[in-house]
Every structure is written in structure tokens, then in C-alpha cells.
Amino acid sequence: MDIIFWYIFAGIVACLVAATIVILVSGHKQRGLEAGETRALESPEGETPEEAQAQEEATSGEPIPEGASAPSPAITPSVETPEAPQSRLARLRRRLASSNNALARGLATLLASDKVSAQTWDDFEAALISSDLGAGPTTELIANLKNRLSIDGVSDPVQARDILKEELIALVGPDMDRSVNVTGADGEPAVVLVVGVNGTGKTTTVGKIARTLVAEGKTVLLGAADTFRAAAADQLTTWGDRIGVRTVRGPEAADPASVAFDAVNTGKTEGIDVVLVDTAGRLHNKTNLMDELGKVKRVIEKVAPVTETLLILDATTGQNGLVQARVFSDVVQITGIVLTKLDGSAKGGIVVAVQRELGVPVKYIGLGEGADDLAPFDAEQFVEGLLGQ
Ligand SMILES: Nc1nc2c(ncn2[C@@H]2O[C@H](COP(=O)(O)OP(=O)(O)OP(=O)(O)O)[C@@H](O)[C@H]2O)c(=O)[nH]1
Ligand SMILES: [Mg+2]
Numbered sequence: 001m002d003i004i005f006w007y008i009f010a011g012i013v014a015c016l017v018a019a020t021i022v023i024l025v026s027g028h029k030q031r032g033l034e035a036g037e038t039r040a041l042e043s044p045e046g047e048t049p050e051e052a053q054a055q056e057e058a059t060s061g062e063p064i065p066e067g068a069s070a071p072s073p074a075i076t077p078s079v080e081t082p083e084a085p086q087s088r089l090a091r092l093r094r095r096l097a098s099s100n101n102a103l104a105r106g107l108a109t110l111l112a113s114d115k116v117s118a119q120t121w122d123d124f125e126a127a128l129i130s131s132d133l134g135a136g137p138t139t140e141l142i143a144n145l146k147n148r149l150s151i152d153g154v155s156d157p158v159q160a161r162d163i164l165k166e167e168l169i170a171l172v173g174p175d176m177d178r179s180v181n182v183t184g185a186d187g188e189p190a191v192v193l194v195v196g197v198n199g200t201g202k203t204t205t206v207g208k209i210a211r212t213l214v215a216e217g218k219t220v221l222l223g224a225a226d227t228f229r230a231a232a233a234d235q236l237t238t239w240g241d242r243i244g245v246r247t248v249r250g251p252e253a254a255d256p257a258s259v260a261f262d263a264v265n266t267g268k269t270e271g272i273d274v275v276l277v278d279t280a281g282r283l284h285n286k287t288n289l290m291d292e293l294g295k296v297k298r299v300i301e302k303v304a305p306v307t308e309t310l311l312i313l314d315a316t317t318g319q320n321g322l323v324q325a326r327v328f329s330d331v332v333q334i335t336g337i338v339l340t341k342l343d344g345s346a347k348g349g350i351v352v353a354v355q356r357e358l359g360v361p362v363k364y365i366g367l368g369e370g371a372d373d374l375a376p377f378d379a380e381q382f383v384e385g386l387l388g389q
Contacts, residue, residue, distance in 0.1 A: 079244040080371070082211035088375035092367040093385030095343040106131065107164060107387060112157075121146070132318045133349030134356065137171050144170075165383055171352050172379040176361040180336060180376075181307040182213060182274045188304040189221070189267035190274045193260075195293060195332060196312035197324050198281030201340035201366055203232060205312050206278045207239025208374035209364070214243045218273040223263025224249040225256040225296055226280040236278050242371070256280065256292065257299035264303045284327035297332045308335050310363065315339040315350050322357045329358050340366030343373070348386045351377075 083091075106127020110120060121142065128138040144167050149160060184190040192209065194202050203226070210220050222240045224233035224247055233249040240247045248263035260277045267275035279296060282289035300306055311334045313321040328334060337354055342365050351362050362377045 080211075080242050082215040082243060083372040084215050085212040085376050088372060089365075089378055089381045089385075092343075092373060092375050093381055094388075095367045096348060096382065096385030097388035107161075110160075110164075128349065131347040131349035132353055133171075134319075134353035137349070137352045137356065141167055141171060161387070165387060165389075168383045168386070169379050172383060173352075173355060173361065174379040176355070176379075178336075178361045178363050178377055180209075180310075180363050182218065184273070184304060184307060187268070187271075189264065189272045190307040191264055191267075191300055191304055192274060192276045192308045192310060193279070193297060193300065193306045193332065194277065194310050194312060194338075195279050195328055195334075196281065197283055197314075200281065200312045200314040200317075201338075202226075202281065202312045203235050203239070203278050204369070205310075205338050205340060205364070205366060205374060206236060206276045207242075208366070208371065210239065210245050210276055211243055211372060212374065212376075213274055213276075214245065219271075220245045221263060221267045221270070221272045221275045222247040223260050223275055223277040225260040225263070225277050227252060227254045227256050227259055228280040232278070232280065239371075257296045260296050261299050261303060264300050268303055284324045290327065290331045293328075294331050306332075309333060310336045310338050311358075311360075312338045312340060313350075313354060315342045315347075315365075316344055318347065318350060319353070321350065322354060325354055325358050329360070334358060334360050336361060336363035338362070338364040338366065338374075343367040348382070351382065 106124050109127070110124045125138060125142055128141060129135065133141070145164065148163050148167070180192070182190040182192065194206050194209075196202050206222060210222060213220050222236055222245060224236045226232035226236075227250055230252045233247065237247040237249065239245075248259065248266050250259035250262065256279060260279075263277060264275050266272075277296070277300065279293060280289075282293065284290065297306055297309070309332050311325055311328050313325060315321070317324075325334070325337070337358065337360055339351060339354070339362055342348065351365075355361060364374050365377050365382070367373050367375060
């Protein structure tokens with residue numbers, strides 16, 4: 001009798017355990033199915049749920065715990081909206097008048113003097129020279145100022161400041177054509193080639209220019225023709241990804257000319273407006289590297305003309321930059337200059353010096369490491385920035 005009771009009891013317990021297992025397993029499957037469906041809805045075409053989860057983790061910065069249900073279907077925007085280029089210099093120009101700015105200091109001393117003596121002029125001249133303005137423009141500016149201040153008999157500091165401002169703007173060249181040619185011929189993309197020595201800010205500038213173009217509603221493609229370091233293509237791709245712009249890249253140590261060719265060719269096939277080509281930093285006195293750069297440009301032009309060749313100069317290198325500028329200009333005809341790092345210890349006079357050296361305008365200035373800290377150059381706003389206005 002006892003044995004029969006225990007048999008029945010064991011049977012009931014076994015049934016209960018089996019039922020519990022069945023319920024648990026089917027509940028788990030159901031949750032997995034729901035999560036999979038939600039991800040499939042949110043994933044772009046062709047993306048696997050695993051890729052989608054990896055992307056979600058990358059976007060949120062937090063891993064999704066295993067087995068947790070999918071987040072609400074609200075789509076988080078992963079693509080940034082860059083700042084419109086027109087407003088940038090107004091926002092950034094205060095960064096020009098740093099305490100290291102010899103030009104601003106010299107002007108302040110001149111304006112603060114009750115009586116402008118020969119010594120004051122000498123000091124001012126020294127300040128202009130040490131602001132990287134260069135000897136020629138310095139002599140010119142001093143002569144014009146002496147002339148105008150004495151002829152007009154100016155003693156009012158506000159009026160004197162206005163005269164200085166006018167003369168500086170004239171030196172910087174308010175009438176130079178600073179437009180960046182980003183319009184390709186019919187059916188061809190515009191091609192912007194970016195060159196310069198190591199570490200001047202080429203890749204960063206390509207990323208920043210891409211943002212200004214996207215803000216203007218243009219379609220953009222990046223070409224990672226710096227195949228020297230694997231990390232260079234990754235760096236560029238990161239800039240592009242932030243604004244939904246694709247990067248064409250080749251295998252490590254690939255021929256940079258062939259990557260540039262592929263990028264421009266892809267741009268042409270896909271009807272892209274502008275292809276921006278980043279190149280490896282190279283010392284201007286390394287002949288083989290400079291030849292390689294010449295080849296990059298020639299090979300691109302088998303597909304479409306290069307509409308803009310921008311030399312990226314680190315403004316903090318001062319007069320040394322001028323030597324680089326000359327050599328680069330000989331190899332690939334430079335059509336515009338980008339002066340980066342003008343927010344640091346750079347001296348604003350370099351703008352005038354480099355334009356005189358190459359006869360080519362400064363088209364953009366870099367004023368910080370932020371993604372939108374690149375501004376189209378404007379002579380008047382630049383001088384106002386130098387004067388701390
Ligand atoms: N403060 C400041 N830093 C800048 C500016 N532009 C670039 N940089 C910084 O300069 C450093 C070098 O920038 P990259 O863009 O990598 O320079 P690169 O010319 O591509 O370097 P290579 O490819 O190695 O020749 C980075 O730390 C940038 O953030 C600028 O306008 N202001
Ligand atoms: Mg680079």
C-alpha cells in the first residue's frame with residue numbers, strides 16, 4: 001500500500017517538474033522571437049540582428065543585457081547635424097585674440113600710448129614682425145599708418161583703431177576670391193585634394209569640410225588615400241560616419257593613387273557632388289613622397305579634374321610653413337590654403353605672409369578641435385578677431 005502511494009506521489013512530482021520546464025522554455029522562446037522582430041524592424045536592410053545589437057551598443061555606449069527585451073522602437077538619430085558655415089567665424093573669432101597674440105598686443109600698446117613716439121613705432125614694428133606678418137607687409141603697414149595718422153592728425157584712439165583696422169583688412173585682402181570650388185563639371189563630382197606635412201590637421205580638416213558641405217545640402221564621399229597608417233583610414237571613416245558620409249578605403253599600404261582613383265570613380269558612378277581626398281602627411285623635402293603626391297593628382301584626373309587643392313598649414317609653425325608651402329605648390333598646384341590651430345599660440349600675421357608667398361588665398365581657418373571649429377575665411381571678421389572686437 002505504502003509503495004503504491006509513493007509511486008503515485010513520485011508520478012505527480014515528475015509531472016509538475018515537466019510542466020514547469022515546458023512553461024519556462026516556451027516563455028523564453030517567445031521573448032527571443034519578440035526581440036528579434038523588433039530589431040529586424042529597426043535594422044537597415046541587410047543588417048543582421050547581431051550587427052544591429054552591436055550598433056545599438058556603440059550608439060548608446062552601454063551593452064544590452066542578454067535576454068533583455070529590445071528597447072522601445074523610437075529611433076535615436078545617430079547622424080549629427082553640422083553647424084551652418086556662415087555663422088561659424090562669428091562664434092569662433094574670439095579665439096583669435098589669445099593672450100599669445102603678438103599682433104593684438106602690439107596694437108593694444110600702440111593704441112594705449114598718449115603720444116606716439118619713435119620708440120612706440122619701433123615697438124609696434126617689432127610686434128608686427130613677431131606676429132609672423134613678414135618684413136614686407138610690416139614695412140607697408142607702418143608706412144601707411146604713419147602717413148594716415150599724421151595727415152589726418154588723429155589723436156582719438158577710436159578713430160586710430162578704425163584706421164588700423166582698415167589698413168589691416170587691406171593687407172589681408174578683402175577682395176580675394178575665397179570661394180571653394182565644389183562644383184564639378186556636368187556629370188562629374190567636384191574633387192577636393194587635401195595635402196600638407198605631417199600632423200598639420202589634414203584628416204581633421206577633411207572631416208570638418210565634409211560637415212560644412214553636408215550642412216549646405218551637398219552629397220559627399222571621402223577618399224582615404226593616406227594608406228601609410230591603417231589608423232588614418234579609420235580616423236577618416238569615423239568623421240564620415242558621424243554625418244552619414246561614406247569613406248572609400250583600400251588595403252593597408254595600398255597605392256594611394258589607386259585609392260584616390262577608386263574614390264573619385266565611385267563618386268562619379270554614384271552621382272556624388274563632392275569627393276574629398278585625404279592624403280598622408282609628407283615632408284616637403286622627401287622627393288619620392290612629393291612625387292607620389294603628384295601621381296595621386298594625375299591619376300585622379302584620369303576620372304575628373306581636381307577642382308580644389310588645399311594646402312593645410314599649421315599656423316603655429318609660422319615662417320617654416322612658408323617653405324613647405326612653396327614646395328607643395330610646385331608639385332600640386334595649390335588653389336587654397338587652410339590655416340589650422342589659429343586658436344593656439346599661432347600668430348595671425350601668418351595669414352598675410354602665406355598669401356603673399358603663394359599668391360593663393362586662405363580659404364578656411366581652423367580654430368579648435370571641435371567638429372565644427374573650421375570657418376570660411378573672411379578678412380574683416382578675421383581682423384576684428386585679432387583686434388579683440
Ligand atoms: N587646436 C586645434 N587643433 C587642431 C586643429 N586642427 C587639427 N587639430 C589637431 O591636430 C592634430 C592632428 O590632426 P590630424 O587631422 O590627425 O593631422 P594630419 O595632418 O591628418 O596628420 P597626419 O595624417 O599624421 O599627417 C589632432 O589632434 C587635431 O585635433 C585646429 O584648428 N585647432
Ligand atoms: Mg591624417
